Amino acid sequence: MMPSIEGVFAVVQTEWIPPSVDISVPSMARTYDFLLGGAHNFAVDRALAEQVERVMPDARSAARVNRAFLGRVVRHMIGQGVTQFLDIGSGIPTVANVHEVAQAVDPRCRVVYVDKDPIAVAHSELMLADNDHAAIVHADMRDPAAILGHPETRRLIDFDQPVGLLVLMMLHWVPDEADPWGLMATYRDALAPGSHLAITHVTADQQDERLTDVTDLIKDSRSADQLTERSHDQVLALFGDFELVEPGLVGCAAWRPGGPGDISDTPEMNMVIYGGVARKP
């Protein structure tokens, strides 16, 4: 009998098709877009969002408040002289994304987005096709070397100059086993003095049982992403020895709000996500 190569392939072929292209499974990026009011989503994402809204009726405002935080932070960093941004876990480039905000203030701003969801990456590529100053890198934040060493990162970001590192609504998808603190230390080490780091992170400090319900919903949704809420101290530790700017690590609505768009009418929604910005001395 002729030897067949199929046997060999059965051994070696793994992860050919990324599971996240499977649109029968909700994606957190697309669900978030739906909560913001966007249409970059599939029925399965909307179904999850609607379930979330059922247990947490004002979830939309939490999404909006986090998005508004992003805008304030980018403008703050530009005010501190930052013109290059690394946005890890950028998701679907929905309304008010980093390059839109940053390049509106200063068209020379350069932005590198990073995401591991292939659909978000493909979407970003389409969107950024005409933008020389922005690019998307397809990588997992758990692989800092791949992100920091990627040719696109190297092309757009000069690590000898201050960088705005944005890790928003991201680290609660990284379980403790993956050592988010160690990962963040690696990223911080790569930055020049004067760089800024912004983090938003879901917390259970308010002991809101609706959040537990949301966590359960996500758990039941077969999504590859699972939520790990963290305490104030745990989130604080992610900033390492960077110096937090005023007002410190707070509910992200309370971080220098500038108008009604920055806060939610539901007080709990202003506190469910911690936000903070810190500067490398």
Place this chain on the structure above:
Amino acid sequence: MSQPAPAPEPRPATPDGARARDLLARKWTYLLSGVAPTALTKDELESALRAQLDALCSALTADRFDAAAVERIGEHVVATGYVGEDGLRRTVDVLGRGLPALPEFRSGHAHRVALGIGALATGFLTANRRAVFEQQERLQLSLLKSVRDAKWHLKESEARFDEVVTSSASGVAIADLDGRLVRTNDAIGDILGRTAEELTGASLFDFVHPYTVGMLREAMRAVVEGRQDRVRQSQRLLRADGDVARISLTASLVGDAGASSHFVVVVEDGTELMLLQNELNRQALHDVLTGLPNRQFFGTHLESAVRRADPVHGLVLLHLDLDAFGLLCDSLGRRAGERLLVHVARRLKSVVAREKAMVARFDGDEFGVLVESTAGTPDIATIVAAVNQELAEPLYVDGRGVAPSASIGVVRGGRDDDPVELLRAADQALRRARTRRRGQWEVFDPVHDLAERSRQELAIGMPGAWERGEITARYRPVVRLADGGAGGVEAVLRWDRPDGPVGHERCVRLAEKTGFVLPLGEWLLGVAGGQVAWWRRNGFTSPLTAALTAHQACDADLVPRVVRALDGCGLAADELVLGFPARVVTTSEAVDNLGVLAEMGVRIAVEDFALGPDDFAAARDVGAHAIRVAARWADLGTGVDAGYAAALTAALRDTGATVSVSGVTTAAQAQWWRRAGAHLATGPFFGADAPAGDFRATPGE
């Protein structure tokens, strides 16, 4: 209003007017930013809205009202961010109150303002819809792109591996530019005496003899730097058992033009060549995970086993399928599932260890067992019991004991049998075992199989027959037992086939098999509804009854289907009695459906009522209007259970439901049920299912 409103005075914004607009724009900004994510700062948004407000005011004060200009303002508002319905609501609200209060409009230009807000909303909706379409389209494009990218990577990788592996039966590995092994085949594993897991992620250089590793590193660096095309060396590799394997090694770069990313490393060992060949053979015929023969091998083996089968004892073929394997993988993960499969493979081998037997893994969670029987082979029941007993011993996965049960199809074969047919028969028996209950087994029964096959053919032919008009609606009288008067009409099906008609009950069973019952049932309801509505004009006052199947009763679209049918025929909801099968009436899907239908006024019947306590409780719980006793109980009154049935019927009447009996065939049965207290009956005794023209719609006609 027929006269167009006079245009308000185009008044230049006075300082007062300008201040009023500032205030209104600020309020608008405040309300909009509370619901609409935007890239603009509050000040930017405010000045954008202030500009739109100016444009709006001048359009409203113009001599001629220009709706298109105002619609464009709506489009601009959409462009400020994700504005959406909430944003529109707040915009209409703030302008609806604020505009009439501006000095320009104070002297009563309500009509202009209303027109303006309407046009603004129109422009808003148009632009918003376009934005949604664009976003969806972009997302679809992204999806296609990501799938294509993934496929492209797949092709690239396959091509990469294919190229090398087909040209050589040697050990093959893919390594990155630093020598880290990304993929390896089993052959290289055998040369090194290590598994693929041990090799993946390790450095190629760790397996090279210290004396010669420097030479290999240098050569590979030279290739990366373009100083050399490929590496070709006699090398010494370190085996896990401490031996040194002398091999020849080739390494070359692969990747897109100009951007090589990986090495393909080929390792050849002359002395091992034959062994490698054997290994590849084994892989082609065996399942990699469990090491069992695969379906192809099993098939070939079965062919020869049939030829040499013992003329007296023959052979036994078992086809197993693990129950709830998918569920288990979902909850414990794929790796746990794989461990379970390996475990099952071992257990099955141990069950037949004393027999001349082969255990194979088919696809997924299916296994095949072939036992070549001898005088000492236990009978089928004993083998199956042994399998179940072995599997019942739990495997511990993450601290949780998992004991899968299996459904088993069994077929006995001999020299005269066709191996392909045997495999098919075992599969058929398995599927029948599975439809009954988990953990069941079923011996293949040729009569059953024949019936099954002809049933399947019939069921598959139904939609076509319906298209051709072979399936028609018939009307079955529902009779009042007390006086023999018309108590209603039941809509039923009939299929006229060349080999004779197929009656309603069989039609429904067949259509239920394929799911065709859903559209067919909706059609029947519409046609019969129309007919009954027509009869209404001739004094027919009784309701239309339709029995649902389990599938229909739980159909998520049942309510819209019923609404469509009723709308189409003009029958009121309370003129329809819908029967839900007793065995599904308490499932959540059916409860949802019947709740909505009852709310609409449709009368709910519990169909196929079996006179048991569970059915009784179900009928009471769902508050049925009517209870239809199953046809198989029509003859109950003549049997030993008459007293029980009579008592139950009385209890049923006490719930306030109408009690109806199906399948009444004789006068004696009708009389017995009348005495027992049933209200209505259907069945051959009251006449055959009739076409509309022959149905006696009005009593006494």
